[in-house]
Amino acid sequence: MSTCSVVRGEDLSAFVDDELGIVEHREMETHLATCATCAETVRAWRRLGTLFEPFIDEPIAFTPPVRVPQYLRTVLVASVLLLFVIGAVLLGSLGGGTPGQLASPGIPIPSSIEPTPTPSREPAPTPTRTEPAQTVPPIEPSSDVVEAAGSGGPFAATFSFTGPIEADQPIEIEAALHNTADEPVSFDAPVESVFDIVIRDDSGAEVSRRSVTDAWSGDTMTRTVRGGEPLTETFIITAPSVAGSYTVSMELPLEPPAYTTAPSPGPGQQVETFSTDAVPFDVR
Amino acid sequence: MVAESGTEREELEALAARAQAGDAGAFDALAAVVSGRLLAFARGTLRDTQLAEEAVQEALTRIYRFLDKYQQGSFLAWSMQIVRNACMDVAVREGKHRHLRVVAPDEDVADPSTSDSAHTIESRIRIEQALATLTETHRTAFLLTVQGLRYEEIARICGVPVGTVRSRLFHARVQLRAQLNDLVEEDR
Numbered sequence: 001m002s003t004c005s006v007v008r009g010e011d012l013s014a015f016v017d018d019e020l021g022i023v024e025h026r027e028m029e030t031h032l033a034t035c036a037t038c039a040e041t042v043r044a045w046r047r048l049g050t051l052f053e054p055f056i057d058e059p060i061a062f063t064p065p066v067r068v069p070q071y072l073r074t075v076l077v078a079s080v081l082l083l084f085v086i087g088a089v090l091l092g093s094l095g096g097g098t099p100g101q102l103a104s105p106g107i108p109i110p111s112s113i114e115p116t117p118t119p120s121r122e123p124a125p126t127p128t129r130t131e132p133a134q135t136v137p138p139i140e141p142s143s144d145v146v147e148a149a150g151s152g153g154p155f156a157a158t159f160s161f162t163g164p165i166e167a168d169q170p171i172e173i174e175a176a177l178h179n180t181a182d183e184p185v186s187f188d189a190p191v192e193s194v195f196d197i198v199i200r201d202d203s204g205a206e207v208s209r210r211s212v213t214d215a216w217s218g219d220t221m222t223r224t225v226r227g228g229e230p231l232t233e234t235f236i237i238t239a240p241s242v243a244g245s246y247t248v249s250m251e252l253p254l255e256p257p258a259y260t261t262a263p264s265p266g267p268g269q270q271v272e273t274f275s276t277d278a279v280p281f282d283v284r
Numbered sequence: 285m286v287a288e289s290g291t292e293r294e295e296l297e298a299l300a301a302r303a304q305a306g307d308a309g310a311f312d313a314l315a316a317v318v319s320g321r322l323l324a325f326a327r328g329t330l331r332d333t334q335l336a337e338e339a340v341q342e343a344l345t346r347i348y349r350f351l352d353k354y355q356q357g358s359f360l361a362w363s364m365q366i367v368r369n370a371c372m373d374v375a376v377r378e379g380k381h382r383h384l385r386v387v388a389p390d391e392d393v394a395d396p397s398t399s400d401s402a403h404t405i406e407s408r409i410r411i412e413q414a415l416a417t418l419t420e421t422h423r424t425a426f427l428l429t430v431q432g433l434r435y436e437e438i439a440r441i442c443g444v445p446v447g448t449v450r451s452r453l454f455h456a457r458v459q460l461r462a463q464l465n466d467l468v469e470e471d472r
Contacts (some may be wrong), residue, residue, distance in 0.1 A: 170353060
């Protein structure tokens with residue numbers, strides 16, 4: 001036995017880590033003065049800790065990446081674009097075409113190097129872009145909570161982002177899983193991994209998936225979601241490195257027997273994954 | 285236990301503040317202090333030295349890039365959060381997510397060219413093996429407390445209540461002691 005019947009093992013462990021409150025710490029010291037079992041455990045756990053001391057002295061070399069100031073990046077990008085434009089104009093002249101047209105008519109000019117069109121009285125056509133079908137409003141930086149309906153289980157979700165969503169910057173997403181059923185709902189999920197947050201680009205390709213988990217061991221535990229008591233997790237993820245339109249959604253991998261409605265657990269409704277509608281957001 | 289002392293924390297915070305102000309030397313010093321701890325955590329998590337070094341390099345790069353986002357508090361805890369995320373990214377990339385393969389202790393641990401005695405090497409292999417038997421959640425909590433993080437910091441990193449951290453550390457200690465009792469009793 002690690003401890004006697006008086007003291008909880010978790011408290012003794014917290015004492016070793018100096019994590020008890022002042023009063024509890026003193027009470028534990030008093031107890032240890034008279035309890036050989038607990039005193040021996042404290043000594044052994046402290047010795048156990050010293051076994052891991054060699055695990056920290058391994059500094060490794062790191063060379064910080066070269067940081068190009070923003071103004072220099074702007075100048076570099078502008079210079080490259082200017083060279084492209086000049087090259088396109090020269091090629092167009094040599095080939096006898098109008099400026100802006102390459103000699104070979106079969107090669108389209110990337111829009112990024114097209115010269116600025118001559119102003120016209122007619123309004124410019126509005127660029128059309130295929131948006132994924134959405135039923136929820138887009139997330140604005142530091143927005144209020146955004147709701148997302150889902151399918152595959154009696155759940156819904158809410159998301160809230162903190163801070164501006166800029167490329168390659170850490171963003172904080174608070175996501176909550178709500179119960180839309182009349183009864184409490186239980187399901188088995190990996191320890192700590194209530195659900196995944198999935199980010200996709202505008203083609204639907206998965207860019208990143210993040211769980212609040214280190215439950216690689218496959219341990220599972222039963223979660224119960226009651227009405228009005230959502231399961232909330234906070235995710236800190238790195239925004240996609242390319243500016244553009246993305247979506248965020250929540251996925252809940254469910255292991256058989258999937259979920260059951262409490263208080264009468266039974267076979268439950270068999271589903272593989274609950275997922276929410278994709279909520280669009282832009283990365284600058 | 286290798287607790288991060290109050291003085292060390294203050295030194296790290298001071299270095300972080302100087303690095304944020306643009307002092308390149310301060311960042312080098314900061315990286316030198318934390319990289320060993322980050323690597324130890326990554327190795328314990330990924331159980332693969334090469335992948336762990338990749339994760340730490342990625343973490344240090346992120347720390348460097350996002351240093352201006354750091355708000356004074358616990359630089360080590362902030363760094364550990366970043367390296368943990370980097371480890372998860374590496375694990376996902378390597379197909380280890382939720383099915384982390386069990387690997388033998390790193391070969392370099394048994395490298396006879398190191399100055400460690402054979403006895404120490406054998407002990408270290410056993411320690412790594414014992415660590416590998418813990419569940420991922422217990423191991424993470426234990427590795428973070430080995431690095432001197434407070435329960436509240438570990439709870440934030442793992443996204444669980446402090447009480448869960450207490451429970452995990454207790455169970456980790458019980459399991460580790462059962463496997464390493466002869467080493468624990470060695471110096472009595």
